[in-house]
Amino acid sequence: MKKSFVFFIGLGLVLWSNPVAAQLFGNFNLFSIQDDIQLGKQVEAEIAKNTQEYPILEEARYPVAYRELRRIRDEILQSGMVKYRQNFEWKLYIIHDDKTLNAFVTPGGYIYVYTGLIKYLDNEDQLAGVMGHEIGHADQRHSTRNMTKQYGVSFVLGMILGRNPGQLGQIVGALSGNLAGLKFSRDMEEEADAYSVKYLARTRYQCNGAAGFFEKILSQGSGKEPPQFLSTHPSSQTRVRDINQRAQEEGCSTKLSGQPYEVLKNSLP
Numbered sequence: 001m002k003k004s005f006v007f008f009i010g011l012g013l014v015l016w017s018n019p020v021a022a023q024l025f026g027n028f029n030l031f032s033i034q035d036d037i038q039l040g041k042q043v044e045a046e047i048a049k050n051t052q053e054y055p056i057l058e059e060a061r062y063p064v065a066y067r068e069l070r071r072i073r074d075e076i077l078q079s080g081m082v083k084y085r086q087n088f089e090w091k092l093y094i095i096h097d098d099k100t101l102n103a104f105v106t107p108g109g110y111i112y113v114y115t116g117l118i119k120y121l122d123n124e125d126q127l128a129g130v131m132g133h134e135i136g137h138a139d140q141r142h143s144t145r146n147m148t149k150q151y152g153v154s155f156v157l158g159m160i161l162g163r164n165p166g167q168l169g170q171i172v173g174a175l176s177g178n179l180a181g182l183k184f185s186r187d188m189e190e191e192a193d194a195y196s197v198k199y200l201a202r203t204r205y206q207c208n209g210a211a212g213f214f215e216k217i218l219s220q221g222s223g224k225e226p227p228q229f230l231s232t233h234p235s236s237q238t239r240v241r242d243i244n245q246r247a248q249e250e251g252c253s254t255k256l257s258g259q260p261y262e263v264l265k266n267s268l269p
């Protein structure tokens, strides 16, 4: 009994160490939930140190902004559809940078929203749509799924088993050094969009709020340099169409919630 157990573990390791076999597991993730949390915490610490690139808005000076953003986050978390609602901290940070239309999330659910994005959007439903999208990335564990694929299974296993000390640090460095450029696959972007709709369907927000954001970007046309959000979140009419189609399938409300977005906007510097 013990022997066969060891055999199957061994066989599993051999299979997983094979990159071709790894390819077969699209949603395969060798990291544990604790790894996601630990990675997130380390990236959070790296970002806190890099105040030039990530000037975090101080909560003590802008309590209303954080309160309002948390209200939106909590409504999404209370949708009952966020799998790791209890496991992850879902900490929020506002980055004081009006020129950047972006938001991003680390593994383990540390969410960063730029003041530029909050100011750009027209209503709370659009922001909820974007936040739902980011929560979707973390909750579906896209970063560690990506890393399992990218770095290869044997590398990740070695790291987890402690054979490659220091490499976790390298990965954290790579993640936090180029967070805005942290690339998810097209499939992952679609999945995050789909989850945004699923979450918002169970809130008071219009469930296709994320589409509202992309429509606004599209309607602005070219002329200016493309918003930074597009470099991490490839936008297209297809994406708007897909989000709206998901909303139709869910049968959820696409009416604006009418939440007073101005409170949040006016609370920013």
Ligand SMILES: [Zn+2]
Pocket: 133, 137, 184, 189, 192, 232, 233
């Ligand atoms: Zn995304």
